[in-house]
Amino acid sequence: MNDIGESAKKKAKRPSAERTAQRDPERTRAAILEAATREFAENGMGGARVDSIAERAGTNKRMLYHYFGDKEQLYLRVLEEAYISIRTAERALNIGTRSPEEGIGELALFTWRYFLQHPEFLSLLGTENLHRARWLRQSVRLKELHSHLIGELSQVLEEGKKAGVFIETADPLHVYLTIASLGYFYLSNQYTLSTIFGRDLITPANLDAWERHIVHVTLASIKR
Template identity: 65%
Template sequence: MDMEKNAASRSRRAKALEADAGVEPKKVSRNPKRTHAAILAAATDEFMAHGFGGARIDAIAAKAKTNKRMLYHYFGDKEALYLAVLEASYTSIRNAEKTLDLTHRDPEEGIRELALFTWHYFLKHPEFLSLLVTENMHQARYLKRSDTIAAMHSHFIAELSEVLRLGQVKGLFREGIDPLSVYLTIAALGFFYLSNRHTLSTIFERDLSAAAAIKAWGEHIVSVTLASIKL
């Protein structure tokens, strides 16, 4: 009995010394995939709320219910984690766009679906817009390090180019349309509205967050985009 008490006492003292030294207790992940996803989700929330500079690794680890040691094991450091969040965010929207299957639709309908999809995605994923603002403040410093971003976007532009080509063949769209300009039109109209809706609502005394206003602006994006490319 005395031996058991002594062993328990030594264990408590060891834990106390570790705590005093700032050493975190080791935790063994029983589900590495789930832990990885939890860290990524927690990091997305933290970077969205505080930007890169204000985000804290301690807060991310706590929200993911893990420790810094495990976080560094999976992602390396804060910069690598931030880049992983960026890549995951872009991968999410590009993968979602693939479900539209734009090249097998009528060209006009394809552009309409892309415009409305982008608008609704922005509405449902404010974290994506927040991350874009943060990374642009850094002049894409971290995004430039990615080995995957360029490939996923070249595929998207290639698909949009095919939609525009089919529209030209059918006599619906003008020739020589830059697919990037089409996407920038769609994204810019949605991004500006959502990024500035609170100030604009105050200035013009109109609730731009109201459901009717949100729906009307989506249709406006479609109209402007199609008007810019049709014959």
């Protein structure tokens, strides 16, 4: 959950240093980050409480401010980590190694299942957009992270067009936004939707039906 190499890197002066079980800076840091992820995801930026994060992490505010500066910087770190996680997992898919149709289907399935397993990621996106990407815009770590996705998707679409299975107007950004839209809305808005339509959207049967629906819609929209 956190790169242990960091302490070794900065400590040329103290090479033999191994921390005791009681004092474990890396673990405390990781615990704060994880607790903050949950707190921000559940309550948003305005609703999140610094005291609550410290308590959840099994530590106190002093450590939180020591490691992360202030509430806003901690929030940005949480957001950055969330993006890094999904883009890293996405990259490991290697959608270009299959047939174009399978590749797109795989990406749709992966995205849906990732969203399903990481509700905190969806919440964080919602919070960040409520604030018009105020903090994400300040991030300097995320410039290169996302271009790979569009590049690889673009290649798969081109391949499909050459093979005559995809329509010529299929656009990589549009395809990704379609996949993400269908997953994001269903999950992030499940509570109001279940309430107003009087149907529990989150049962296994309904989740399964929507997963198939996403793949169906995505492919139907680009197939010749």
